[in-house]
Amino acid sequence: MAISVGLNSAVRALLAQQQAMDAVSHNIANVNTPGYSRQRIHLGAVAPAGSSGVGQGVNVEGVERVRDQFIDFQIRTQSHSAGDYQARADSLSLVELAFGEPSDNGLRAVLGQFFNAWRDLSNAPEQSAARSAVVQAGETVAFVAQRLSKSMTDIRADANTRLEASVGEINELAKQVASLNQRIIEVRATGDPASDLTDQRDLALDRLAQLTDLRTMEHDDGHVDVFVGGRALVQGVKTNEIALTINPANQNFYDVEWASDGVAVPIQSGEVGGLLHQRDTDLPARQNDLNALISQIITDVNAAHAAGYAQDG
Template identity: 35%
Template sequence: MANIIYGMLNVARTALLTQQKALDVTANNIANVNTEGYSRQRVNLAQNEPVYYENGILSTGVQAEQTVQRIYDQFLNAQITEAESDLGRWDAQLETLEKAELMFDETSGYGLNDALSEFWNSWQDLANNPDGYTERATLIGNTENLTDVFNSLSTRLSEVQADSDISITGAVDDINTLTREIASLNLKIAEVEAGGYSANTFRDERDLKLQELSALIDVNSFEDADGYLTITTVNGNTLVDRGNSWELTTHTNGGFEDVFWVSNSGTEENITEGISTGKLKGWIEARDTIIPGYISQLDEIAATIVDAVNDLHEDGTDLYGGNEPEFFIGTNTHASNIAINPDIAADTNLIAAAGAGEAIPGGNENAIAIANLQNSFLISGATIDDVYNSLVSTVGADVSTAQVNSAHQSTVSLQLATYREEVSGVSLDEEMVDLVQFQSAYNAAAKLVSATDEMLATLMNMV
């Protein structure tokens, strides 16, 4: 009889301990209801091993499994990681292109379109009054304004490239920090789980770090049987393996920073071209392809204006009756260095408005010819104005494409995050139901202790 009573006490004891553990886990779920990346946990209950008693089997109560289950969908987490990488690419590209778009704003009245229009109109005004000082001075002023706009556009676009370059070096530093932290978490997880315990907190933290890493650079990852997460670049360069991490670095190449992977032996491999998603890809793509394309088109427009105007101006006649040199100075003209001839800027009489052999003053054939360049098909069968307007449209289209893709990826990421919350998130309603259930079980186990104590006291009194 005493053995049965002591068996009941043991059943009550294990029940109290088990329900207490379940209450602790439920309380932890409730406390982390708003914690980013937290995965809901659950205690799994199982019957204790029964014992044989007087030719029969006697149950011995309940126990909680040592490992607390983490409610987690590995496939869903992989989708979230991939979506974060795609979103990072388009967000970084959009951030860069929006800066460039501001420079092509033609609504303020200070854009290149207005500068070009004033430049061509000045030549037309000069043709109407080829000897007028006011018209010549206005032409000089509008030309200087045009060159300033070209110079400024080119410089500011180059600054956008430089900003992207700085972002790339900063991202590489962040990547190195994250890979070191993930390697450290690998060791913590393996150490805890080797003892048969749950490392759910460390696993949640590691998943968040992996998402942050994926937003910066596209990676592949897999977990081995010991719980270690291995991470590689898409080209197979190892970033994390068990408790070790490999760093990335940057080196200047053509004025900008390329990304290199550093091996254990210290050798470096340029992986810039292999990066396909993540913020690094967005910044690299904008810096090395998109922005240089804008600058190249600006350079072509500037060089075409310089060549066309200079060809006509050198054959014209100034107010001194002579043939003048180039109206714009320099060879290998780019938008960054286009400039008016300083001699002409200092002496408006050197502007060759008259054609060769025309009477001076009064000749205006050359001014008319230069003014007519505005409507001439000088670049691939298009006018200069058309080519510039096409460039502005291209910038707008690139920004729109980045916006659409960023919005789409944001929606995808939000949907996946919502689905993750449905799978792994904490429901306060469910947790409150569990809390009442486990509390009731705990109270019942406590009453079993009291009842067993009374039975034991009665037995002792009988003795």
């Protein structure tokens, strides 16, 4: 009897250590796998049988996925902001390229040339060359202003196009999370922790967090619900698709809505939030600033012209 107990204990120990070595090998093999979380084996003593008081060796009690949910929450929260700022930075870099400052043909330069032409004309109003220079400089200012305004309109259109791609990716990731939810529920029902499947799902959630502000809720059976703007994007194994609807009142740009009922999705951050902010707020504000500047120049020039006198007196 004692020999049998000893042999069984030795076999259990070998099997447990083999599983521990398998976990180590799995960790090493996936050291460069995106989203992989280290796995750790938990061992536990086997209780003694009968009244002998002697234990029966060791068993594997479970496999732990080494992952900190609090850190995940913090990373995803910061990912919302990072995605937002990156989308804005991409659009603003195009604005910077359009303005091309400092340069010889930028707005600042042509405005300088315009005012210099007026100064030269004030010093020699009788010279036709000076008058022609003012007209030409004014036409150049108008051309550059129109070019810049069109560039910002084009950048808004580019943001709208990128919005289509980003929302499409959100829907695909939502389907991926729902599919992984189904598989995780099935695997965990067998007693397996489904660690690798959960890693894949977390990787999808990390990317979703870059695209939009979201909130997640994990349930006892292992599935995760994903909420955007207070409504479920993923609920168990089902998804609520986001749709893009053309808005004629906003230059035929897209509105972001829930496909099920057409209610607007209030996305405030992430790449989608940044694109919406650039398209509908930042870039129109810059266009308005440009228009206000040109309008003020026109007003001032017209006032100066009205206060002057003709060449013949």
